[in-house]
Amino acid sequence: MIGTLIEGKYRILRQLGAGAMGAVYQAEHMGTGRRVALKVITGELASRQDIIDRFWREAKAAGRIDTEHITQVLDSGVDRDRNLPYLVMEFLSGEDLHGLLKKTGPLAPDVALRVIAQACLGLRKAHEAGVVHRDIKPANLFLARRDSGEMIVKILDFGIAKVVMEQAQETETAGLTKTGSLLGSPLYMSPEQALGSKHIDHRSDLWSLGISLYQALSGRTPFDHITAMGQLVVEINYGRLAPVQERAPWVPPEVAAVVDRALQRKPNDRFQSAAEMRDAILPLLTHGWTLAESMLTPVPESLRAHVAPRLMASSSPSLPEMPVPTFLPQAPQAAQTSPHPGNTAGAMARSQATPPRASPAKGLLAVGAAALVTAGVVAGGYLAVRRSIDLAGAMRAQAWVAEAIKAALPAPLPRSTPAPAPEAPAVPPEPPTRTVKLRILPADASVEVDGKLVPSKNGIVELTGELGSVHRVRVFVAPRYSTEKNVVVTAVGPMPELVVMPFTPVGVRPQAGNGTGPAAQPRQRKFE
Structure with a gap:
């Protein structure tokens, strides 16, 4: 397509990149001479309506957001001579975070936080406009070079963004994110996104941004050792997520606390907004959050040799809700106070607090419940992974663990009143x-x-x-x-x-x- 004139306005100069949906070219506006990036759908995909709808959705989503941290869409249309949909975007000089990490490996914590803090600005504007990106990853965080040498982070590719529908009559996008659809890059998906849930909101983007921060700090994603999609889904939801300090011991505990908070499996336990995540990062950036090209270098050997104090937090983020069997007595829940959601050191403070002394009965209950949860996770997660997501087998294993704990509990004291008739055995679902x-x-x-x-x-x-x-x-x-x-x-x-x-x-x-x-x-x- 080099030299092709699109819609009589844009001349293709060179190809910048290509992907599954199409290609991106550097082009020149024939009237003004401005250099732009022109994105087109190519091949058989150009005749698929779902792909075209996704293409226009990118233009609509990006057009709703007014910030310098989102790549601006300048024009869109269909080249009538070739029936070729196209988007015209601002032309950027620089490289994406994925390409940078392939060259440099991990970044210094200060630099990684600066990148993520700027990405939070873009996501905040997107979420305020009712747009959930759903594919945040280093390849979509572009480090654009300015004439002054300063770098600015711009979020790319809103092609699978979900526009939150505030009114029932907005039905034109209702079918694009139906229940069970799996859109996004698997290694960066939130637990709810990996399960294909229809209840995906802006906090899913914050999980993906947390994975991107994890990779920028350590050079790896938490689950990059998994190659099968089914195993990856189980690991994201039930597997052990290695703390970032395990992969990068030099990362300070305050920075690890930001990662830990972003990667909580329950959305309510994560940062509740991009603004809150940025507010947690800024106090750690004592020298400001602007980026210079000279900062984009590998972690110095002197820093790699340093072992920072460990974050005294749970090494496994919160697991999805698991029902407690009815045979276990329900202990009353004491009122608890939680730190301010923006306080990332809260996990450290909670972990270092002295737990209250429990009575023997409550201690037995705690041991039994903990064993049930732990064994249930092993049965539901590990077995599912090792047996190629044998979910039915995992359910049977959890039921077996529950029965084993029931048998281990002490027998109830004799009662003067007749015992109630035994309940009918539960029919397995x-x-x-x-x-x-x-x-x-x-x-x-x-x-x-x-x-x-x-x-x-x-x-x-x-x-x-x-x-x-x-x-x-x-x-x-x-x-x-x-x-x-x-x-x-x-x-x-x-x-x-x-x-x-x-x-x-x-x-x-x-x-x-x-x-x-x-x-x-x-x-x-x-x-x-």
């Missing part, structure tokens, strides 16, 4: 089912699922089954070409998502070279 869409290549191939021929539309086959169920899928063209795969139904879609039929006749081993050498090794596919 039916395992949840889900319909997922499996992609098939080639799209016109025939498909069998568990030995039965099923319809395929445009290379998409629907599988319905219990979460964790395994189905044998056979893809074939005539009797000569065929392949079979085991496909698992998960909460986030099928695993694997795609079954490709190689055009190698059944029963024939492909040979290397001229056919006289050893058989070629089968091609390995890695999970994406």
Whole structure:
């Protein structure tokens, strides 16, 4: 497209980048000579209405926000000669945080906090305009260079933003963020976003910003060792989130407290606004929060050798609510006071306070409840991870743990009144089912699922089954070409998502070279 004239106004000069949805080019406005960034949808995606709707949603979302910390959309339209949707944005000089971290590794805590503090300014304006970004990550935090040498953080790509609907009649975007949709970058998703919840608000962005701060400080994300999507969803919600000081011992406890607060699994336990998160950061920036290009360097070796005092807070952020079995007596809850939500040192103060002395009965109850929660997390999280999200098995494991604790509790004292009739045994809930869409290549191939021929539309086959169920899928063209795969139904879609039929006749081993050498090794596919 180099040299192409878009809508008679913008001449394409060079490509800046490309992704799954399209490409971004540097262009020049023919009337004013201004250099701009022009984003287009390319290929088959340009004919998909859902992609086009997402494209226009980016223009609408960014257009509602007035701040220098959001990339400004200057123009939008459709090139009539090519039927090509396009967005025109301000042209930025610099690089995104992801690219910087690939070169430098972790940043000094002071520099990382300056980046995140500026991002908080942009998010505050977005949230005040009713826009939830839903894809905050280092690749979408751009460090733009100014003529003075100062750097300014700009938030990019509102393509999957959710515009909060304040009135019921605003139905044009109602279907774009339906329940169960999984939009965003998995490693940075909040727990509620990873589960596909429809109740996602601005606090999800603050979790993602906390993960970005974690990566800027340590050079890694907490769950970057996980490669399977189903395992990642379980780990985000139930796994152990290693404290940032485990990965970067030089990080001061005050800075680790900011990360710890942002990465609480319950939204109510996180920062409640971007302004609150920024207010917690600013007191730590004693020399100001402006950025200079000269600051964007690796952590000095002298700092890496330093081991800062550890944050005395829980190493595992708050877990989702778990029901307490009815056989455990309910202890009355004492009134508690909590620190001001902006006080990030609150976790330190709470952890260092001396706990009150408990009575033996309450102590037994506390041990039993703690064992139940711990074992339940192990059963519901660890087993689910190790057994490819076998959710039904995890539920059975939790029930077994509950029964074991019940058996370990002391028998009740004899009563003078007759004991009530035993309750009927609880009927275990039916395992949840889900319909997922499996992609098939080639799209016109025939498909069998568990030995039965099923319809395929445009290379998409629907599988319905219990979460964790395994189905044998056979893809074939005539009797000569065929392949079979085991496909698992998960909460986030099928695993694997795609079954490709190689055009190698059944029963024939492909040979290397001229056919006289050893058989070629089968091609390995890695999970994406």
